[in-house]
Amino acid sequence: MSEVLRAEHVTRVLPGEVPVTLVRDVSLTINRGEFVNIQGPSGSGKSSLLYLLGLLDVPSEGRIWLDGVDTSGFVEDQLAEVRLAKLGFVFQFHFLLGEFTVLDNVMLPMAKLGRLEPEAQRERAAGLLKELGLGEQLHKRPDQLSGGQRQRVAIARAMANEPLIILADEPTGNLDTASSRNVQQILSEVAHTRNKTIVAVTHDPEFARAGDRIIRIVDGRIESDG
Numbered sequence: 001m002s003e004v005l006r007a008e009h010v011t012r013v014l015p016g017e018v019p020v021t022l023v024r025d026v027s028l029t030i031n032r033g034e035f036v037n038i039q040g041p042s043g044s045g046k047s048s049l050l051y052l053l054g055l056l057d058v059p060s061e062g063r064i065w066l067d068g069v070d071t072s073g074f075v076e077d078q079l080a081e082v083r084l085a086k087l088g089f090v091f092q093f094h095f096l097l098g099e100f101t102v103l104d105n106v107m108l109p110m111a112k113l114g115r116l117e118p119e120a121q122r123e124r125a126a127g128l129l130k131e132l133g134l135g136e137q138l139h140k141r142p143d144q145l146s147g148g149q150r151q152r153v154a155i156a157r158a159m160a161n162e163p164l165i166i167l168a169d170e171p172t173g174n175l176d177t178a179s180s181r182n183v184q185q186i187l188s189e190v191a192h193t194r195n196k197t198i199v200a201v202t203h204d205p206e207f208a209r210a211g212d213r214i215i216r217i218v219d220g221r222i223e224s225d226g
Ligand SMILES: Nc1ncnc2c1ncn2[C@@H]1O[C@H](COP(=O)(O)OP(=O)(O)OP(=O)(O)O)[C@@H](O)[C@H]1O
Pocket: 014, 020, 021, 022, 040, 041, 042, 043, 044, 045, 046, 047, 048, 049
């Protein structure tokens, strides 16, 4: 199995008069194709850890390696470039742009990366959306879709640049049961048949059971991993 993500003794402290420790001495290795779930009580530091693993935040101590590269010392521009090319994000709230169509929302990361010609971007975006059952919705705006459909658009957007890893924070947190199962199945399929790595924070026990590994966080530390 090949390693795609590694945290080495990662600690994140918010400085201040009373410093707050969000993540304490976390070390973990994630391999290609793994579907990893992060669980733990509210306020235990799950989102904080996910942001560190997704290079949306930087450790106060320790290092994060992505695809064999040590990202410590990267400046924000370098982090943004790596995120765009190698990572995809899905959050509890979809963060789609309301003034753009579904198709345009999925094309945006490709346009930013600039590796494909506009026509190829359009084709790839339409293909992804069709695979996710949204072939009829390409030219609609996000507010014309259901919550589950919007979350599938967010997954298509996360996959736009063929990321190594998709990071998801409570991707089913805002959905009804049927839509939650659907989103969970799509993410399992993405991990298991397309060999993408998924790291998801979830409170949803059924979602966690669909994964390969559960990392339990308590008080900013790894309590168990397996
Ligand atoms: N910007 C901040 N300033 C102060 N405290 C913060 C900040 N961000 C997070 N925290 C605190 O750090 C701890 C960890 O937060 P985090 O959001 O990572 O938890 P979580 O496990 O994702 O919780 P939840 O399950 O509720 O989403 C919490 O106690 C939170 O209140």
